[in-house]
Amino acid sequence: MIKVSQLTKKFGSHISLDNVSCEFNKNESIALMGANGAGKTTLIRSILGYYHPDQGEVLINGLNPIKERTKVLQEISFVPQLPPPIKLSLDELIQYVSISAKVDRELILHYANEMKLDIKANLNKSFFKLSGGMKQKMLIAISLAKKSDIIIYDEPTANLDPKARDDFYRLLKQNEEEKVLLFVTHRLEEVKDLVNRQIYMDLGKIVSDETV
């Protein structure tokens, strides 16, 4: 599904990804770990087609995420580490997602309720005015409702309380079949039951790749 071949990405003189090659296939749940600056976020952003590589390439189902971004992104759900300060109301954000990615609005509301987010009462509120936990729940609800083949979470539980984390993992368990789940995390113990592959990165390289 995802094929990364000899990918190098530099920012000035700093090498963020150094000749990285790896593949992620269906039914794999991967924990992507490593110290700050190891290159995890750069790898994810390259998969999303945000970066132009200095060398090598990324292919998602055989497609280049930069040249074929709309086709590729139709198959990817992404939740960033920190919810961005989007000024749209929740209703407008749902409208954006449901029109651009053809996601069923009712399904977003369904998953929001499953995440115990009182969405009906907050529909006209600006996204950035919600609490950190509420924002994260909303983004998770959207990611699940999108029904993508590839789900990428960058520290998704950072703002969630223990109860919300349980809800999140329960919903993820129900939705993991036939997908690639990619977690960027510093806390392996939290996703240990979910993942079947662990990748460690350091200084822009993959230093360990184990199937568990």
Add this chain to the structure above:
Amino acid sequence: MKNLYLIAYLDLKESIRAKWFVVYSLVFGGLIALFFIAGVTESQVMGFSGLSRLLLMYIQITIVILPIFILITTVRSISGDRDNHILEYMLSFPISLKQYYWGKIIGRFITVYLPVLFAMVIAVIYGAFKGADIPWSIFFLYTGLLFALSSAFLGIAFFISSFVKSSEVALGIAFFIWIFLLAFIDIALISLMMQQRFNEELIIFISLANPMELFRVAAISLFDPELTVMGPVAFYILDSISQSMFVLLSIGYPLVLGLIFAFLGYKIFEKKDLV
């Protein structure tokens, strides 16, 4: 197309809720209200009276404040979203970069143009209500000129926004461009003219390549078709092109300039790393 309209619509809604938009609308609406209260329509200066006089004053002030308003509020549209990671999330959905960029431009254009236009419409309606003669030719000329000027500065703002790394730098560049076009070019050209280093035609050509200067000249051309208040400059302008051609140029040139800058900005946006 659906996504293009979606981006434009959401950007418009977001802008309308923003505080800067309230200030922006109040400034232009307030200007017109102030002119009425101050009795500008009843005064007579250089033979211009009534609504014509009001619109002339409005346009003279607009030439100074509209560009800086557009630059400051728009220059952060892409760079600001990049700065605070909004772009990273919003572009994780299947929207093409073309739709995102041009949708933002359309939304922002409506936001900056409509309050300026509405202020003039209100003036015309109020003037008609008070029984004043409506100077339709001036009204339509100004509508076109403001449209063209808004396009030019919106294009420049999006161009800057596409390549700067931080919002602060974007604001700095925007301010510099505004002050450069507003005053420095004039000062430099006047001094060159006085020293007679270049021939006058070249200096006037450089001057009129500045969209703000062109706007200024075109704005008075309806009141003064011979451009006599401009002195010898009028000779060069009207000797080269007819007055109606000059009006067309003053609308067409900033419009094309804005489109060129917007297109260059898009090319940079497309070729650079997105976040």
